[in-house]
Amino acid sequence: MTSVEEPARPGGRTRDAARTKAEILDVATQEFSRAGFAGARVDEIAARTSTTKRMIYYYFGGKEQLFTAVLERAYSVIRQAEQELDVEHLDPVAAIRRLAELTFDHHEAHPDFIRLVSIENIHEAEHIAASEELGRIGSPALDVIGRILATGRKSGLFTADVDAVDLHAMISAFCFFRVSNRHTFGALFGRDLVASDQREHYRAMLGDMVIAYLTADRAAD
Amino acid sequence: MTSVEEPARPGGRTRDAARTKAEILDVATQEFSRAGFAGARVDEIAARTSTTKRMIYYYFGGKEQLFTAVLERAYSVIRQAEQELDVEHLDPVAAIRRLAELTFDHHEAHPDFIRLVSIENIHEAEHIAASEELGRIGSPALDVIGRILATGRKSGLFTADVDAVDLHAMISAFCFFRVSNRHTFGALFGRDLVASDQREHYRAMLGDMVIAYLTADRAAD
DNA sequence: TGATTAATGTACGAACTGGTTCGTTAGTCA
């Protein structure tokens, strides 16, 4: 994840603000996600960086703002993935399934992100509230979901009365829980939800669940 | 939540080990769930108790063991609720829905429990692993789910190929996420998943989702 | 090329925090 190259200059590193900031963010992401906000150690972050603690305060101001910056970058990654999604040429059922799988894949590939979000929820999202950037950008996925939903409903395929936000919550819940609660669930019920040989099983389960919900015959209700 | 009465004796409280322990657990539950494990302050717990920090170490040994005791008690509450569940006289569809609603109601009513479990996952379930008690007791809900599932499948009502653990995961994911991610979800998407006027909406959505999944026509797959 | 400033490193300290030491007292039971 170290996103920078060092030209190995004799007599020490060259000065590069962007590189230093990125390196601090990389290490801070690991440390915060490892130990939570209060459990994370600023000294530990500095030690695992090729720079010093002084730079953390120079660039970010403090532990709190550093955590906010870490969150901002983590969210930008998934927003990016959502933006690159191209499913609106598919039929509604395939499109929703594909979109759900994107969330599934992203959450599985980024357990650090999941942990950061869990931590942020313990702190009642106070850093998100304090972040201009995170308040501004919405979720590209929501727009996509909204359009697919409209198409599916118009054709009579989708019967469920949900909006994009609720459907996004349903998909996220499944994908998030699988990663976030992996450890307690495993310890209590003896099943590893993130075991690689079960990956396709749960990925299919998610799609089946969402599609079944959207297309269910509600005549009997 | 303070589960004890004080007889208001002149000249100070009477001695009562059970009451003191329970009071410490009550306050510790709040403090841990408020701030996480590392963020929780032993001094703060002691201060909000009618006893002293000395007693925490006297009865529990340390911060780590105190957290384990808090977790044990929190889990015992939901296990109790599951044990009292009586749904096997219902038809499979109604039984599953009722069981899902039990989880829904419990999680909503116990946000502290949700936070504790989130915290425990940050710490990779190390306290559960260290707890004899939590390892021993399974989940009464799993047995119930297993029997309902068998009945439903035999009658041809349920078509989905899931076992009790996976279905439990699906239900838990929805109920847990709604409470655990309430703050980030609200901050980012502007919707309060735990708003009281939306309660019935999400409660129905959960049941619809699970039943649709279990009874979906899979001929087209 | 000399001045200016962004970027960086070292050392330190004040406040906090988990845990302990030492001493006291209420209840109990022979």
Add this chain to the structure above:
DNA sequence: TGACTAACGAACCAGTTCGTACATTAATCA
């Protein structure tokens, strides 16, 4: 009723942790 012990309280301590004051050097540009 007197000895014994479980229950309790106050003060303290050693290690830690966030943050900063002070000093320095590499890049830039007039």
